[in-house]
Amino acid sequence: xxxxxxxxxxxxxxxxxxxxxxxxxxxxxxxxxxxxxxxxxxxxxxxxxxxxxxxxxxxxxxxxxxxxxxxxxxxxxxxxxxxxxxxxxxxxxxxxxxxxxxxxxxxxxxxxxxxxxxxxxxxxxxxxxxxxxxxxxxxxxxxxxxxxxxxxxxxxxxxxxxxxxxxxxxxxxxxxxxxxxxxxxxxxxxxxxxxxxxxxxxxxxxxxxxxxxxxxxxxxxxxxxxxxxxxxxxxxxxxxxxxxxxxxxxxxxxxxxxxxxxxxxxxxxxxxxxxxxxxxxxxxxxxxxxxxxxxxxxxxxxxxxxxxxxxxxxxxxxxxxxxxxxxxxxxxxxxxxxxxxxxxxxxxxxxxxxxxxxxxxxxxxxxxxxxxxxxxxxxxxxxxxxxxxxxxxxxxxxxxxxxxxxxxxxxxxxxxxxxxxxxxxxxxxxxxxxxxxxxxxxxxxxxxxxxxxxxxxxxxxxxxxxxxxxxxxxxxxxxxxxxxxxxxxxxxxxxxxxxxxxxxxxxxxxxxxxxxxxxxxxxxxxxxxxxxxxxxxxxxxxxxxxxxxxxxxxxxxxxxxxxxxxxxxxxxxxxxxxxxxxxxxxxxxxxxxxxxxxxxxxx
Numbered sequence: 001x002x003x004x005x006x007x008x009x010x011x012x013x014x015x016x017x018x019x020x021x022x023x024x025x026x027x028x029x030x031x032x033x034x035x036x037x038x039x040x041x042x043x044x045x046x047x048x049x050x051x052x053x054x055x056x057x058x059x060x061x062x063x064x065x066x067x068x069x070x071x072x073x074x075x076x077x078x079x080x081x082x083x084x085x086x087x088x089x090x091x092x093x094x095x096x097x098x099x100x101x102x103x104x105x106x107x108x109x110x111x112x113x114x115x116x117x118x119x120x121x122x123x124x125x126x127x128x129x130x131x132x133x134x135x136x137x138x139x140x141x142x143x144x145x146x147x148x149x150x151x152x153x154x155x156x157x158x159x160x161x162x163x164x165x166x167x168x169x170x171x172x173x174x175x176x177x178x179x180x181x182x183x184x185x186x187x188x189x190x191x192x193x194x195x196x197x198x199x200x201x202x203x204x205x206x207x208x209x210x211x212x213x214x215x216x217x218x219x220x221x222x223x224x225x226x227x228x229x230x231x232x233x234x235x236x237x238x239x240x241x242x243x244x245x246x247x248x249x250x251x252x253x254x255x256x257x258x259x260x261x262x263x264x265x266x267x268x269x270x271x272x273x274x275x276x277x278x279x280x281x282x283x284x285x286x287x288x289x290x291x292x293x294x295x296x297x298x299x300x301x302x303x304x305x306x307x308x309x310x311x312x313x314x315x316x317x318x319x320x321x322x323x324x325x326x327x328x329x330x331x332x333x334x335x336x337x338x339x340x341x342x343x344x345x346x347x348x349x350x351x352x353x354x355x356x357x358x359x360x361x362x363x364x365x366x367x368x369x370x371x372x373x374x375x376x377x378x379x380x381x382x383x384x385x386x387x388x389x390x391x392x393x394x395x396x397x398x399x400x401x402x403x404x405x406x407x408x409x410x411x412x413x414x415x416x417x418x419x420x421x422x423x424x425x426x427x428x429x430x431x432x433x434x435x436x437x438x439x440x441x442x443x444x445x446x447x448x449x450x451x452x453x454x455x456x457x458x459x460x461x462x463x464x465x466x467x468x469x470x471x472x473x474x475x476x477x478x479x480x481x482x483x484x485x486x487x488x489x490x491x492x493x494x495x496x497x498x499x500x501x502x503x504x505x506x507x508x509x510x511x512x513x514x515x516x517x518x519x520x521x522x523x524x525x526x527x528x529x530x531x532x533x534x535x536x537x538x539x540x541x542x543x544x545x546x547x548x549x550x551x552x553x554x555x556x557x558x559x560x561x562x563x564x565x566x567x568x569x570x571x572x573x574x575x576x577x578x579x580x581x582x583x584x585x586x587x588x589x590x591x592x593x594x595x596x597x598x599x600x601x602x603x
Contacts, residue, residue, distance in 0.1 A: 008044050048213055049376035050523050055531070057210040068209050075205055076224055083198045083228060087191050087236045091273070094187035102258075102265050103128050103152050110408035112243070112258045112265050128153045139169050148173045188276050191236075192284060195229050199326065202228065215380040221325035222381060226332040226388070233281060234337035237273045241266070262344060262403045271345050278337060278348055282355040285330050286362035293370030296320070322371035327363060328385050335389060339396035344403035344410075373529070376518060394465070397458035404454070405445030412450035 036042075102112060104127050126149035134142075139150050151159060151170040159165045159174070166174065202224045211217045241257035248255075259266040300316055307313045338352040367374075404410045446455030515521035525531045 004046060008046060010044075047523075048215075048378060049518075050520050050528060051375040051530075052213045052215055052377060053523075054211065054213060054217065055525070055528075057212055060210045065210050072205055072209050076202065079198060079201060079205075080228055080231065083194050084231055084236060086194055087232045088240060090187050090190040090194075091237050091240045094183045102126065103149070105129070105264075105408075107408060110263055112260070112263055124149070126152065136169075144172060148176070184273060184276060188273070188280055191232055191277060192280060195232055198228050198232075199225050199329075203325070213378070213380075214375045215378045218325040218328075218377070219381050219384050222328045222332075222385065223388070225326060225329035229329060229333040230336050233277050233333060234274060234340060237270055237277070241270045262406045262409060264409060267344070267409075271341070274337070274341055275345060275347060275351070278334070278351045278355075281330075281334060281337075282351045283358060285355075286358035289366050290362050292320075293366050296370065319370055319372040322363075322367050322374050324374065324377065324381060327359070328381060330359070332385060332388055336392050336395065339392045340399045341403075343396070343400035394458055394461040397454050397461065400454045401446050401451045401458065405448055405451045410450060412448040415447050415449060415452055 102125075104125060124143075124145035126145070131146075131149045131153035134146075134150055139147060142150070147169055151165070151173040159170050203221055206217060206221045206224065209217075209220060211220060239255055239257075241259050242255045243257050243260040244255050245260065259270065296319070304313065304316060307316060334352055334355050338348045342348045342352075404412070446452060446458075511521050520527040520529070525534075
């Protein structure tokens with residue numbers, strides 16, 4: 001460990017092109033020439049774990065990986081757009097097949113836009129106050145729309161208490177509601193299927209980027225799967241039923257819904273669909289993982305005697321990999337959707353707890369009993385997931401202000417005292433500079449007793465993220481210069497203790513412990529668990545040493561001719577060494593040819 005830290009510290013300046021050029025110039029003059037490799041300055045960093053390296057991607061050039069990454073991102077955007085369109089059409093079709101009567105209270109703040117519900121004045125408008133005053137004799141002779149309006153106004157509880165309503169007036173309405181619920185469940189199933197298929201495509205697409213490590217591969221898969229599932233699970237149904245303001249570009253073409261605010265009807269239509277998606281999300285991933293493990297066990301039990309070769313048996317009894325990327329993506333999806341809508345629908349928090357509970361125990365069982373030993377991942381995946389999760393906080397604040405600031409669903413008093421005066425000043429200044437804030441009442445909605453603290457946190461987080469973005473942009477330009485100067489000026493801040501002050505541990509002392517606790521303890525291919533079978537057909541350390549000895553033996557006669565020493569004896573020794581090497585190669589070839597026949601005899 002100390003040797004690796006000392007090596008990284010000695011090459012700390014080589015991470016900057018300017019210092020690499022200066023070292024190469026001074027190295028030609030003899031200054032610190034031992035730190036150069038054939039006159040070139042190399043960048044040194046700690047090596048990843050052997051099982052975390054994707055060896056077949058190490059020879060891919062850097063420029064080719066960048067081009068592949070750009071092409072994969074373009075394909076990813078197309079897949080996201082396609083899946084979003086399919087889920088959108090599925091929910092729109094389910095909505096068109098469901099005939100529902102929107103209940104109105106006669107208050108613009110509580111009702112959806114009448115123009116969206118009844119654009120051509122042909123739809124029946126159901127007012128709750130009017131329906132509650134109807135008598136049973138009137139309802140029995142009323143139209144189907146009026147009966148549906150009456151049944152929806154009195155509610156499920158009153159209908160359940162009356163057999164006459166169940167079998168009489170409200171029978172058709174109950175059948176229509178049950179049909180709508182069934183269509184909604186089918187739409188949820190379609191969303192799940194699209195997510196699964198798109199996830200499989202994105203996983204295969206990530207391999208085309210040719211990442212250098214399994215951590216980088218899983219991190220790329222995690223981001224793509226998370227973005228896709230979050231859009232399809234929590235925001236497609238929102239877009240289907242959203243009615244944007246008039247100033248929104250292309251709003252009438254993309255959004256065809258009737259809800260411009262989180263009114264009562266929004267929770268019945270959109271909220272119910274989101275909660276059904278999250279309920280399915282709480283159980284489906286854990287159940288599917290356990291079912292796959294059980295299916296693999298059953299397949300081994302019924303198909304083990306049908307295998308014809310030892311290799312087939314090994315493949316049958318080899319557990320699948322533990323899909324780390326899908327687990328992190330599903331977790332991020334649950335966190336984002338829950339935080340987005342939990343302010344107005346707190347039951348989502350219970351569904352999230354259900355997901356955490358079922359996923360924890362299911363993954364524990366699958367990892368210990370049904371998965372192969374995972375590679376030694378680094379911290380790239382959890383760090384990237386933690387960075388993504390930071391953006392869920394402002395999303396939660398935004399939807400909290402939007403939901404809890406609704407004057408009908410969550411009535412609240414405006415601020416008073418000093419806070420009210422500050423709010424009035426902000427609203428007046430915003431009204432003179434921004435029609436958006438004034439017309440849509442963003443500041444007015446955020447300056448209430450129920451929302452002002454969340455709104456203040458949202459403003460603070462937006463300011464922090466803007467500052468963070470500016471620093472990130474400057475860090476890519478001026479930041480590298482300041483880091484180089486800091487490394488140059490403060491290079492003595494970190495010192496590696498000399499070997500006389502620490503307990504020196506050689507590789508021979510720790511190799512056995514590493515091989516026992518964190519195998520493998522070598523970067524040799526024949527010791528890698530995934531390349532053991534292929535290592536015998538490739539150049540290994542033994543064959544390399546033999547070829548090295550052959551080269552030395554072949555060059556020995558020329559050396560002896562120059563010095564005049566050991567001519568015949570040396571030639572005889574070289575010939576014997578060459579014959580011994582040939583015999584060893586012949587023995588290995590014979591053993592390799594005999595191995596398949598012996599395996600067939602054993603089978």
